[in-house]
Amino acid sequence: MTDYIEYGSKRIDFRLEYSDRKTLGITVTPDLDVLVKAPVNTPVEAVKEKLKKKAPWIIRQLSFFLSFHPRLTDRKFIGGETHLYLGKQYRIRVMSDELGVIRDGVKLKGQFLEVYTRDNTKVKALVEAWYFDKAKERFHKMAEPLFDKFVSKHDLSLATYHLSLRQMPTRWGSCTAKGRIILNPELIKAPKACIEYVIVHELCHLVHHDHTQKFLDLQTKEMPDWEKWKSKLERLLA
Numbered sequence: 001m002t003d004y005i006e007y008g009s010k011r012i013d014f015r016l017e018y019s020d021r022k023t024l025g026i027t028v029t030p031d032l033d034v035l036v037k038a039p040v041n042t043p044v045e046a047v048k049e050k051l052k053k054k055a056p057w058i059i060r061q062l063s064f065f066l067s068f069h070p071r072l073t074d075r076k077f078i079g080g081e082t083h084l085y086l087g088k089q090y091r092i093r094v095m096s097d098e099l100g101v102i103r104d105g106v107k108l109k110g111q112f113l114e115v116y117t118r119d120n121t122k123v124k125a126l127v128e129a130w131y132f133d134k135a136k137e138r139f140h141k142m143a144e145p146l147f148d149k150f151v152s153k154h155d156l157s158l159a160t161y162h163l164s165l166r167q168m169p170t171r172w173g174s175c176t177a178k179g180r181i182i183l184n185p186e187l188i189k190a191p192k193a194c195i196e197y198v199i200v201h202e203l204c205h206l207v208h209h210d211h212t213q214k215f216l217d218l219q220t221k222e223m224p225d226w227e228k229w230k231s232k233l234e235r236l237l238a
Contacts, residue, residue, distance in 0.1 A: 005048050007055040016047060024050055028061035031170050064211065077124040083113060084236065087191030094123060106130035135165055135188035142192065143181055143199050150203045151179065159206055175202035190233050197229040
């Protein structure tokens with residue numbers, strides 16, 4: 001069942017599941033869901049009282065995960081519009097090729113993303129394809145050495161490097177228990193250190209699966225200035 005509590009000016013929606021357990025547990029997921037698992041026959045009011053006591057922690061967790069959510073902004077993909085690539089701004093310059101001498105494509109030239117096409121309706125698709133190709137190329141170069149160093153240091157012999165890209169509306173990345181790293185291609189718009197921060201963050205989940213203090217301590221050990229790049233990522237894209 002779903003329900004909610006009010007805490008000050010905030011509303012916290014939650015999903016309640018009953019199970020054969022002795023204590024009540026609260027989980028906040030990266031997708032901003034609040035899950036409550038309670039012993040069978042626990043009154044809903046008792047659940048709400050527990051949630052109110054834990055509300056400050058729940059709000060902090062929701063805020064923490066929200067900082068990873070990519071900002072969804074409408075872009076027109078027209079000449080003169082600015083777009084980010086590795087943390088720097090570039091302007092789109094549409095190079096009309098009426099004779100069809102040059103193949104459709106995108107080139108980074110100076111302060112411009114030059115888009116070559118005879119059909120202006122293709123500009124968006126061409127730019128997005130260019131971003132995806134760059135993400136695939138750059139992310140592999142960044143992730144593989146970080147992965148090798150991490151698994152060697154922590155003796156994670158069962159982890160096998162594999163990187164894939166996936167559009168994810170609510171997160172920048174994820175990492176499976178076996179070491180498969182999944183990154184949002186939108187990250188290619190952020191500075192290199194921001195991308196490395198997300199990779200390190202996901203690698204730390206190979207050791208600690210949740211966001212406990214031990215996880216944060218490990219992340220700080222692996223990347224002492226991670227908070228700086230997390231903030232930079234939030235300012236630019238989240």
